[in-house]
Amino acid sequence: MTECKKALLAMGCPEVPVQTSIAIYLSHKLEAAGYDVTIAGTDAAVKLLKVADPDGYYVKKTADLDQLIADIVEKKVDFDLCFAFMHNDAGMTYGATFSAISRAKLYAVVFGRNAEAMAEEIEYPAEKIIAKAVHNPNPLKNKIDKVIL
Template identity: 50%
Template sequence: MTESDERGTTALILLGCPQVPVQTSVALYCAHGLRRNGIRPIVAGTTAARKLVEIADPERHYVDTFEDLDAVIGELAEKKRDADYCFVFAHNDSGIAYAGTISYLSQARLYVLLFGEHPEEVAAAITFPCEQITAKAVHNPMPLKRKIDEVLQWVVSKQ
């Protein structure tokens, strides 16, 4: 039984290194959009990335579950869990590696959110099936927010 069977539709939001400032606010915005549409967001990330999101949402309005990124990947590998959707935030090769791992381990519909100074160059490393959401966004979250709005409309219409 998957986690979605037990608790409704779920989405993993995977966060790597929070080096690029827009990651935290856009991850919270994505979680808000998912939750508003009946999809339970679960943030899995590095310690620093998780703590930034946790501190920004102290009353758990948008995310109620935070998990260690490596632990989640381990559970996916062991087939102990899966999700319906997965949003991987990627601004470097490490983000692409995490997304590729998810593509291999999970049945989730995979969205890779590519951002930073040169998202097209990072996107060129993708060799696995996924939906790519690309926006040059470092300090200003609006280009990536607009792309997420489009994707969330599509996700909600397919439920």
């Protein structure tokens, strides 16, 4: 029996509304494509997901972002794909960290008001998914739909 491929969604600060919505959507899309999905984030970001999906229909596995980084560095876990959500400098920095510590193919999901300018500053290897989305998730959803999984 072949092992299921693993995908990580690494969320940033949940202050931009589209993040929670897109994380649930992407989790659904990846699971439909056969991936075992883990969504990592801050305590607040994970709570937003769990309240929105109380029966865990779309969100099956969650993790604390910093603990997950520790586990990847200690080689307890790793992934085939990593979608790093970023709309601020800290998110970009977490993306750079995942690029350095994980063997996963990295997708930089860049959103928010300054998405284009921020995406230009990404210097690490990553496929960029960029949309100037803050409240309306559709521009980012449409970009994600173009990514071949």
